[in-house]
Amino acid sequence: MKRILASRELLLLVAIALVLGIISSRFPAFITPSNLVSVFNDTSPLILLAIGQMIVILTKCIDLSVAANLALTGMVVSLINIAAPGLPIIVTLVVATSFGACLGMFNGILVWKLDIPPIVVTLGTMTIFRGTIFLLTEGKWVNSHEMSDTFKAFPRSDILGLPVLSWFAIAAVILFTIVMTRTTLGRAFYAAGGNPHAATYAGINVGRTQFWAFMISGALAGLTGYLWVSRFAVAYVDVAGGFELTVVAACVIGGVSIMGGIGSVAGALLGALFLGIIANALPVVNISPFWQMAISGGAIIIAVALNAQANRTKGRIILKRAEHAT
């Protein structure tokens, strides 16, 4: 089991190295440390969201509301910043994370207590969250000059040569690697998605575990919401529009099984990096950025086909043709 996981992430690592190698053979400037730092920084929001999404998908759910959550939380902290420009950054961070977590808990409650399919819940809350931004602002933008300088400067400020935004991604990767591999909650996420019935008999409350997953995903989306609007110094209704599917794509490419129970933080990280590198490399190798969508679509299909091949060898096939039906 561990070997399969390791090899899948290794495969992705090789693919990323290959892409980087091909690009650098023609455009050596792309793999200079400073550019790689900026690529990583650019991908950091995707990494943060992909980790949350990975945990949700592990529990057999899906969270399509992450991008809308990000946009709503970003707008809320921007409005708070206009109202109280002197607020310390730490308060903004706490507000963003907890507000996002509340939105995630709303999803989680509906999934846990009312047993509504997660795709329906998050489809609904996605439009509700985005609509709420419009209700809050009547469609107006919050622009750079309305935000306070500390609010804008925080994600860009340098610590040991890396912007704070990148450090958040690194911290999330470390924190959630520990949570997923070293805590009972992390085990519960795998168990709830891998085999819900067995998990129930083992004393794990599957619904509550899913609730936690949605809360974590929401909290990460909220945190990313602040980082996103302050980095780009603008907040409006359509911030990160359609980004939820990029996040799901990063997870799928990273080897997270949509059926639940299979996936790792490292996989989500690599999946996000793969998409981030492609997005940043296209302009460099002089391909129109309009290619990006089709390439990530192709990458999703190839990745899911490879995942299915890797999973097929698991377990005993009793009835060969019956497998077709599932």
Place this chain on the structure above:
Amino acid sequence: MTTSRSLPDRLQSPLERNLKSWESLLMLVAIGIFIANSFASPYFLNAWNLSDATFNFTEKAMIAFAMALLIISGEIDLSVAAIIALASTAMGAAVQVGVGTEGLVLIGLAVGLTCGAVNGFLVTGLGLPSIVVTIGTMSLFRGISFIVLGDQVYKGYPADFAFFGQGYVWWVISFEFALFAIIAAIYAVILHMTNFGRAVYAIGNNATGALFAGIRVGRVKFILFLLTGLMSGVAAVCLTSRLGSTRPSIAFGWELEIVTMVVLGGVNILGGSGSIPGVVIAAFVMGLVTFGLGLLNVPGIVMSIVIGALLISVIALPRLWAMWRS
């Protein structure tokens, strides 16, 4: 969804069952919205206005019928809006080389069928989960449109091509509405009166059982994907004809509205149950809500909140009711 294990003294009479069904509840909602609208705006009760209102949902509903069958069988297709974009782009490109109206329609339908076949092959041929596959093909199909068109626009459709989206067959009955009614009738017959329809329900309830009952599960699902692709092609012809131009962002986000329409119509998102009359009424409900709010000058994004809230509450309320009673 009854929770009581005891056998009832007598079965519900057919009349009682019909009155308590999801469809009649939805019908009440539709009538309520209709009456509320006619009080809210003096412009609502006007044959031409009502006829215009049908354009809000006819194209989406055409796809929703095929999607309903697909969801009943336990699969989903999130690439439908992207198929519209690709089919519309192909038609636009054909116009540039001087293809006539018949040719354009054929191209639109052929692209739809081809995309449906790609989805069908990936899901039934390779055995991949449809939700991920179609998220991938969604990026791929729309991505190809973006590659072809970029920020450009295709115009110059022949004058008689406009009939499909703008023509009227009789008085206020538009071509699109007539087509919607015919397609609804065809799908109702397919789902409720043929062996094929029975097979769709059987697969959705127990795919393995259906396979052992001699149903060619893979083939049925493949046909359903083909049908969904074909209907997306039909919708692409109507929408392109109505707008008279093609941009790669055409029909953006429609997949979620279509799924909302299907789920609102009482189709179980997990597969196995649902009906075409339900989807028809849901189409009217969504059309009436958006049109009525439009007459009251409510912006589109606020309508999306209403749709999102409607989606969650129609599923949540019966469950809350059941929880409260027990």
